[in-house]
Amino acid sequence: MARAVTTQRKIFFTVASWAVALLIFFPILYTIITSLKSETEAIQGFGLIPSFTFENYVLVQTQNGYFKPFMNSVVISVGSTLIALLIAVPAAWAMAFSPTKRTKDILMWMLSTKMMPAVGVLVPMYLIFRDTALLDTRLGMTIVLTMINLPIVVWMLYTYFREIPGEILEAARMDGASLWNEIVHVLTPMAVPGIASTMLLNIILAWNEAFWSIRLSAANAAPLTAFIASFSSPQGLFWAKLSAASTLAIAPILVMGWFSQRQLVRGLTFGAVK
């Protein structure tokens, strides 16, 4: 090897990287630590070793009813993702396997709808939702999140489907496979990984969406984003409790995120960086 990696050099970069990484991660770590403190401990000044009390996690449920917004988040993010997939899979499939001259234009136009600033249509959306009684309902929230993420879902699926070689389909056809066999035995196994990563990234995006979910929901359909935002009022000066609620709100998505790093890059750059 032309370039020997000295152990010294490796140790230096290990220490440096870990230091920077821990610094960036610190706010999250400190939130988890604070969630295990009592309220008085939480405002007593800097301390990294909590008394490991779990009362905050209990209080978040008994006093604030954590479970309801949690379930709203689950229903809305998973529901909107599944509906978006249902609409997007056929569309992406058609674009990837029978592209026409206009396919590219349609894809670009879909992307452009994503560029529209939400706040630009806040007023009409609010009025439409008010007049159709969709304000503060799970159904309304699911519709909004389905539509705002649909372009990304189509795009991601398209970039995955495009990588499935068309020759394999032809070969299967030549071997006399029926359309049904072709779909079940040839296409599905190749398409599933792409669909799964699209689903994962989209659930993350829907879970963290914090404009429509705050503005169009209230007590009834509020997901975790709106629930946590309500802690910003002065009554929310219960830091240990806030930390427990925050930890619960980000933990599932953090773990999902760790598993989807690669897909995240692809999905969010619309295939421009792989």
Next chain:
Amino acid sequence: MATRNTSTLARFMMAPAVGLLLIWMIVPLAMTLWYSFQNYNLLNPINRSWAGFENYYYFYTDPAFWQSIANTMTIVLGVLAITVIGGILLAILIDQPMFGQGFVRILVISPFFVMPPVAALIWKNMIMHPSYGVFADMARWLGFQPIDWFGQYPLLSIVIIVAWQWLPFATLILLTALQSLDGEQKEAAEMDGAGVLSRFIHLTLPHLARSITVVILIQTIFLLAVYAEILVTTNGGPGFASTNLAFLIYRTALLSYDVGGASAGGVIAVILANIVAFFLMRTVGKNLDR
């Protein structure tokens, strides 16, 4: 004959996605445009009339409008500067040989998955709070007066929070690009006696140029629309000191109930975002041709 069947089927398969998105885009946008020419206040909804360009005129001459434009620019440019420069340095650091690289990646990417209200409240209460925050503890320990971040530097505080959320994104994308850089090329440059700095300028930066463009454009789309971070920390204040365009429209619409004025602001926001989007689409479009 088979081709015609396939293309009919393809159209049929695309119809739901295209149709729904078309409705989703056109109906609210047309309504915004229509309202922007109306005198329409939700507190007095019966009294509606044609306003011409009055709403635009008032929005445009409101001093808060120009301040919100300046604040929007500060947030976008400030966060971009921190995340792009920080992201390049961080990506190069993480790309070096080390122990536990996977774990370092996980730690660094994590803030991106934290929902905006949580991120903002963590920083507001745990880190930047003038009496109980970590920064205040550090300042006292060093013998300084703790800083009232959101009172004295509201915009800077928001830039810091948003940069913390987006630094992982820039780092991850630049790291991905860096890892696709040919190792042999690097070795060749090294053997030719190119120094660290010269390798960075002549080899690494040109290789990263495309990814940096993508990072800048995608982040700009999201940074123009920063909302929740402002809502839970400063609520746009003091005064309009940390109100960006998105937040100003929200204030006009749902706090002053001024549908016409907010719609005029919305149209302006759409136009601004479209200018940015135009460049993003060109970059992504080029990729599609390859």
